Amino acid sequence: MFAARDRLRAEHADPRGAQQRALADLLAFNADTEFGRRHGFGRIRTLDAFRSAVPIRDYAGHAPWIERTAAGERNLLTADAPALYFTSSGSTGxxxxxxxxxxxxxxxxxxxxxxxxxxxxxxxPDVLARPDAVLNLKHDPLTAPPTVGDGRPHVGASQVDFGALFGEPLSAEPGTGAPWASLPVPTEPGDHLERAYLRLRLAVQSDVRALVGINPAMIAAVPYQLNLWWDRIVKEVRDGTLGGLPHRAPDPDRAAELERLAAYFGTVRPAHVWPRVRALFCWTTGLASLYLPALRAEFGPEVALLPAPVAASEGPVGVALDRHASAGSLVASAAVHEFVPADDDLAPDAATLLPHEIEAGREYHVLFSHVGGLYRYPVGDVVRVVDRVGGVPRLAYAGRGVRSDAAGERLRDAQVVRALRAALDAGGLGLRNVACRVEPGRDGVPAYVFALAPHGGWGTDETTRFAAALDRGLAAESAGYATARADRRLGAPTARLLPEDAFLRDWHAAVGAGIRPTQVKDRLFRPDDALWARLTGA
Incomplete structure (x- = not known):
């Protein structure tokens, strides 16, 4: 770990050189592929020439080559045959x-x-001292993973044994050696909730010091799950069973201790069960930034939040090399990175900026090209440049790259999150989570409805003032929103309060329907009628 970090830090002395070397490597390695021949990789020497030869393409643009590769053809996007395929829900689901x-x-x-x-x-360091000191919520190995047409596994990154497939035995994440990492009782492949229960059931008998979730919604679910499954957990600890099957010696002392905690505190919190938790490892920006302060308190007042990398299944963008709360340094040697201002539209010929050209305080769509066969690929996320360290930009995830645009407002995730934060701060309010969509008003004018799960009770007057402050904040963030409101093409937003556990129940419903927990992420804009009804009960 330290050696890898040292190598990345060393690249900060010459980030442009690292980018040029990444370009030269992908061009040389893949020059004789179908994609490389079609785009003249053998003749390209500069990034400008690369940008001229290769248009910006999203997943759909790469899909014809990917599908042929998955069916068994080779030498299409890369000279290397895939060992597996990562699955990703993406922006569209x-x-x-x-x-x-x-x-x-x-x-x-x-x-x-x-x-x-x-x-x-x-x-x-104590977090890594014992195999059972980390509750890794995303680790979910499969004994019989699904495959694509060429027989290669089609799985999430959290389901891959990099040691077995790639000879990388040091790649095992913290917590992947815990007793719950490979469950000793059978479960159905799609029963993700039962596996989550079994891990919690085992973990309550360990001195957990850290939780790894990457997707913060997974960590947010833990306090809810402890209370949801508490009686079953305590009974199985007392009986020594796991999923109803004999597992280990009964532990009546720990069961009695857990019962005393529940009786004393009323609501069981992770801090009661694991009083020595030190850190939570997950994404800390975007929507999560609004609810993480309250969530961290569930685990203890001194618990640290460490940001997971700014990355997607398709590849990395930034990684935190220190304890910065939200941002990571651009991984200059991993891929060729390009950026487009976040308010601009992405198009095949969109003008792009290079890492040394982007500015602190600004937000950008991010694209990368790497030797694995993705070329000028828009990740689908927007990043914010926090600052520069050692010559490279330090980036934080700002939100998804999609926009909500009912009346020319062109709202982005990051703009709405900032407006929400300002409105919450203005009223001294907190929330568990939030989503929104546009609905027609009584006069036919569309308006945003925000479904909020408050942290603590909100009074009627507080809610009204919050909605007004949110309206002002959205107008300050987006000129299009301000104009649409002034022209009465867009009505005033309303706040609809939901029960505090509404988003957690919704998350459980999605996971219970068979979606892997890592892929059930926070979504701010929710236009789908059925999913909105599931969340709000309306």
């Missing part, structure tokens, strides 16, 4: 097939992946 080749793992994936754990190992 459709499952992608992201080719993962040995060269991609060695060159692009593993360096940032190992470095990501260095701050945890450096500052909280």
């Amino acid at each position: 459709a499952h992608k097939k992201v080719p993962v080749t040995p060269r991609f793992v060695a060159t692009t994936f593993m360096p940032f992946y190992l470095a990501a754990w260095a701050p945890l190992a450096e500052h909280f």
Whole structure:
């Protein structure tokens, strides 16, 4: 971990050189592929020439080559045959097939992946002292993973044994050696909730010091799940069973201790069950930034939040090399990175900026090209440039790249999150989570409805003032919103209060329907009628 971090830090002395070397490597390695021949990789020497030869393409633009590769053809996007395919829900919810080749793992994936754990190992060494000190919520290996047409596995990154597939035995994440990492009782492949229960059932008998979730919604679910499954957990601890099956010696002392905690505190919190938790490792920005302060308190007042990498299944963007609360340094050697201002539209010929051209305080769409076979690929996320360290930009995830645009307002995730934060701060309010959509008003004018799960009770007057402050905040963030409101093409937003556990119940419903927990992420804009009704009960 430390060696990988040192290598990335060393690149800060010459980030442009690292980018040029990444370009030269992908061009040379993949020059004789179908994609490389079509786009003249053998003749390209500069990034400007690369940008001229290759248009910006999203997943749909790469999909014809990917589908042919998955069906068994070779030498299309990369000279390397994929060892597996990462699955990703993406912005649309459709499952992608992201080719993962040995060269991609060695060159692009593993360096940032190992470095990501260095701050945890450096500052909280006790977290790594025992296999059962980390509750890794995303680790979910499968004994019989699904495959694509060429027989290769089609799985999430959290389900891959990098040691077995790529000869990377040091890649095992913290917590993957815990007693609950490979469950000793059978479960149905799609029963993700039962597996989550079994892990919690085992973990309450360990001295957990950290939780790894990456997706913060998974960590947010833990306090809810403890209370939801509490009686069953305590009974199984007392009886020594796991999922109703004999497992280990009964532990009546721990069961009695858990019962005393529940009786004394009323509501069981993770801090009661694991009083020595030190850190939570997950994304800390976007919507999560609004609810993480209250969530962290559930685990203890001194618990640290360590940001997971700014990355997607398709590849890395930034990784935190220190204890910064939200941002990570650009991984300059992993891929060729380009940026487009967040308020601009992405198009095949959109003008892009290079890492040395982007500015602190601004937000951008991010694109990358890497040796694994994705070229000028928009990740689908917007990043904010926090500052520069050692010559490279430090980036934080700002939100998804999609927009909500009912009347020319062109609202982005990041703009709405900032307006929400300002409105919450103005009233001294907190929330558990929030989503919104546009609905027609009584006069036919569309308006935003915000469904909020408050943290603590909100009074009627507080809610009214919050909605007014949110309206002002949205107008300040978006000129399009301000104009639409002034022209009465858009009505005033309303706040609809939901029960505090509404989003947690909704998350459980999605996971219970068979979606892997890592893929059930916070979504601010929710236009789908059925999903909105499931969340709000309306």
